[in-house]
Amino acid sequence: MTKSDRPRRQKVTLQHVADAANVSKATASLALNNSTRISAPTRQRVLNAVKSLGYVYNQRAASLRTQRSYTIGLIIKDLSNPFNAELTSGAESQLADHDYSLVLATTDDDLGKQTRMIQTMLQRDVDGLILAPTASTPTSDLQRLTDYCPLVLLTPYHAGLGVDCVGMDDENGTARALEHLIQQGHRRIAFVGGFDTDLTRQRRVRSYRHSLRRHDIALDPALCIAGPVSRRGGYDAMRALLRMPAPPTAAYCYSDVIAFGVMLGLRAAGLEAGKDLALIGFDDVPEAALWHPSLTTVSNDPRGLGLNAAQLMLRRIAEPDLPLKRIITPSRLIERDTTAALTPRRCLKR
Amino acid sequence: MTKSDRPRRQKVTLQHVADAANVSKATASLALNNSTRISAPTRQRVLNAVKSLGYVYNQRAASLRTQRSYTIGLIIKDLSNPFNAELTSGAESQLADHDYSLVLATTDDDLGKQTRMIQTMLQRDVDGLILAPTASTPTSDLQRLTDYCPLVLLTPYHAGLGVDCVGMDDENGTARALEHLIQQGHRRIAFVGGFDTDLTRQRRVRSYRHSLRRHDIALDPALCIAGPVSRRGGYDAMRALLRMPAPPTAAYCYSDVIAFGVMLGLRAAGLEAGKDLALIGFDDVPEAALWHPSLTTVSNDPRGLGLNAAQLMLRRIAEPDLPLKRIITPSRLIERDTTAALTPRRCLKR
């Protein structure tokens, strides 16, 4: 059996509908757009023709004239990360509610690919672009992009840039995580994961140092470990930390994924998070609650992030002269087993 | 500061480029499409004009004439499910490699929403549609859809339908899971989760029964428990199973998510999977390997599924008369802790 058994039907256009209803193309168009200039009986004739011919409206053709594609581009780094998947899901549902479609692209955190994807989006003539910029994106590129279409950035940083931003308050989230650990008496607290080129990480590290300083805790650069954002990265970092002469009693991770790796690294040494090391992650991915022991983490509502970004984009399109907006969603610390009633004196005394 | 500080620039069209290069619109178009009919110097003039004016090609306008939008629609049930996120990721990267864009929509497994989303996709004039149909989708709808655009279904069922399909071999996966349990001596094996309206579940249940019958094991309908595909669903099902006079010694779950719930349900009763109950999930989501104890599960390579679907779609577009194709990706059983060296005699003897 081949597809040619049933050839694809000839496309039905508005002209065909008009012919079938015995009206002009203009009338058919107006009828479908509920113009008051068309009488009820005529409109009905058109609608009947639409139904009997199986006409589907061609948004693409219309957009040529209307300059509206009802399409929003979303460019993220990586869909495998559940955080981004949730974010995308939030954006999609918000857009769908307003009859917009989502065009999705990923960059794998690669500037070259990001540039290509932006180009593609512009060529596809999206009405707006929601972008999670890779770390190395030149500010000028983003600035210039606003010449071409409305832009919403998924990051809290470029606030002074003249671009709408939606981001999470990871500075504050970091502060809370550190406060929690310090409150429990920890003094040697590691920062684990991510690379220093990453702006997000830079901010969190800054906030981490700030918190330590506020409590007169000396900074030990050896406790700040860079590495890939993966379980493997966390695992390796933890092994390295355990080899130190004075290992930390607590660790704050760049992301939950890394924290899981840290737990595995501990386990491989016969140790357990929440017993031998206080541990806090970041993101609150669903597994965080279900892991054993459950992971204390900074929660950030990724779905809400996507939702807000989409919402902001739609408002911007509706009112281009709206004052610049920046939505920072608050972070919460979710306290779970990995920091439960754990005092530093019981940790990693080897 | 408002956006009006820097007004969006006037759109640059091919006509502007042509004027700047002192050629006709036709020549500009041909030059950009690398036609041999344009001399090198002229082509260069056009390219220079493009660069200096910041022209961006309008794919949408072109598609009106070429009847190619370089856009593929993907309709899935839910992006929060990591299985679907991976699938989407695979499809996206495959499409991006071939300069196609992905338009994404979700249905929440709701037929009405699915119908609307299909309609939207057709209006957006996608070159093809990859669809994970909700359980209740009438076959005739799918058949009719092929009149409008190339269609690839994400399901192994509708093979006789005259539609390309990409799916996983969950029948075989189920057989292997059951074989594994029966091999270990289990006789009372539960099937947990999903609703009977779900075609996928129907097939797995059929295969489950078939395996039992093959080994002359009596079917106990009470061991086949329907419920929502969520941790909660698994949790509740397990609690119910534990209340039975003769609880099962093993459970095969409709999905990993449900299996996680089952583990939590066991734990709440002071029991542990792999010790008090042999447990197998389905999907092999990343958490399955990392959960404690790690979950034995049927692996299905969701990314490969998306990749195959996209690939098949691209081939179908390139060669519409290709014979009908059906790609079934094989399932593997990943043996982990929850079924490790566990004999039924040690299970759930209360």
Place this chain on the structure above:
DNA sequence: CCTCCCTTGTAAATCGGTTCACTGGCAGTC
């Protein structure tokens, strides 16, 4: 009966590209 307005509908321009049929000019051939 004539004018004016109102209602309903239409012809034609338009959006930004592609593509086909055609042209002017130049080199090669007989």
Place this chain on the structure above:
DNA sequence: GACTGCCAGTGAACCGATTTACAAGGGAGG
């Protein structure tokens, strides 16, 4: 020198919708 063929480029039709300016017909008012 006339003819052929090719090269480089152009004008105009076309894709499928929207939208504007205008027209035909009918009723109201004088």
